[in-house]
Amino acid sequence: MNKITGFLKEVYQELTKVTWLPKDAVVKSTIAVAVVVTIVAIYISLVDLGLSVFVKGMLGGR
Numbered sequence: 001m002n003k004i005t006g007f008l009k010e011v012y013q014e015l016t017k018v019t020w021l022p023k024d025a026v027v028k029s030t031i032a033v034a035v036v037v038t039i040v041a042i043y044i045s046l047v048d049l050g051l052s053v054f055v056k057g058m059l060g061g062r
Contacts, residue, residue: 021029
């Protein structure tokens with residue numbers, strides 16, 4: 001139990017040394033990541049759809 005308490009104290013001390021980004025920067029970065037992930041997901045979905053239609057056409061599937 002003493003090791004855990006010591007570890008948590010060290011973690012807290014290290015976290016007080018961290019320079020955190022301002023809230024607006026974090027929000028902007030989060031929005032940018034969400035937009036990029038959405039665009040990539042749509043792109044991959046369209047490529048997958050196109051390839052599946054192509055392969056079904058080549059194999060004579062429905």
